[in-house]
Amino acid sequence: MSDQKPPIVREFPAGAVLFREGEAGENMYVVQSGLVQIHRRMAEADRPLATLGRGEFVGEMAILNGKPRTATARALEDVRCLVIAAATLEHMIAHNAGIVLRLLKKLAYRLDSADELIQILLNPDPKARVLLALKRLDLVEAPGAGGRS
Numbered sequence: 001m002s003d004q005k006p007p008i009v010r011e012f013p014a015g016a017v018l019f020r021e022g023e024a025g026e027n028m029y030v031v032q033s034g035l036v037q038i039h040r041r042m043a044e045a046d047r048p049l050a051t052l053g054r055g056e057f058v059g060e061m062a063i064l065n066g067k068p069r070t071a072t073a074r075a076l077e078d079v080r081c082l083v084i085a086a087a088t089l090e091h092m093i094a095h096n097a098g099i100v101l102r103l104l105k106k107l108a109y110r111l112d113s114a115d116e117l118i119q120i121l122l123n124p125d126p127k128a129r130v131l132l133a134l135k136r137l138d139l140v141e142a143p144g145a146g147g148r149s
Helices: 060-065 086-095 097-122 126-136
Strands: 008-012 017-019 027-033 036-042 045-052 072-075 079-085
Touching (some): 027 060, 079 086
Antiparallel strands (some): 027 079, 036 045
16 A cells, blocks of 8 residues: 555654544544543534544544544643554554454444443433433442442
8 A cells, every 4th residue: 555654653742633524534633641531622622522542543433434523632732642643554454463453353342432422311300310310420330229328
């Protein structure tokens, strides 16, 4: 593959943007150190969606589906990332089953998490939505779990 480039290591200082919502996706990033926050513009404000650390990857969706970035990735602290170009990711997927399995597992986890949030949001009772969201964040104990008297 002629346009395949070897992965490179890049460092981002705290506050730096790895990529912005709406941009074309040319690279994905594997976090080697530091924390990256993923956020999206909603109702005129940036809303955090996830915080990713060592071993996590981000930016793969725009490469895989050919659509613009759906969120912005910003370094919460100094970050060191492995930067993988789209052509390189395609080559890695075609030639390494281990990478495919890891990618599929992470995408399945993220899909499960999104499904869980959708179920919470679809609950017609606003109080139940709040309690389910707090339970999801481990901020309240599940009913019947005991422990508190």
